[in-house]
Amino acid sequence: MKSYSEQRAMLARMVKACAETRNHLSIIERQIRKRAERMTITARVKTRQYGRMKFTWTPADERQCQENAAQLRFERRGEVDALTRKLERQKGAILAFRVRYRINEDADLRDQAGEAAS
Template sequence: MIEPSERSILLARMEVAQAETQRHLGIIERQIAARAERLTVTERAKRRQHGRSASSWTTADERLLQEHVAGLTLARHGEIDALTRKLDRQEKALAEFRSRLRVSAARR
């Protein structure tokens, strides 16, 4: 049987690993969003010239941004899917570990 101190250490390690996976997934999402915005701004600047009084963001620009996000997400779908599956496995393992040890998520 696992000692209480070992249980808490194991639970903490599992939670840290899950948080790291979530953080990595968040980094990828922010990278995609930032890259899509840079691509959109660059394309927009090449397509038209406007003065300072012109609108800075149009619905066409928003559509272009969403197209870039979709394309970049598709390009990295393998990495995103792998991290999502890993996160699901980690969540299930944590839930099972907590239920076996009768530890609630609120007691952390």
């Protein structure tokens, strides 16, 4: 049987790994969003240029950007799906670990608040 401190350390590692996976997903989404914006600006730069490198974002640009983002998401769907499944497995493992060792989330939040106050 694991000691309480070992359980807490293992749970902390699991939570950290889950947070890293979630962060990786958000990075991919940011990359897709930014790339879609760049693609839209590049495709429509000549029709939208007013003066010295000033642009206006039109409803047509927004539609084009959304289409580009959908295309990029489709292209990266394998990577996103794999990370989403991994995230769900990690969440399930954390929940099972909490149930097995009777560690509730409220205690974690109190512990983190106590560490932050120190």
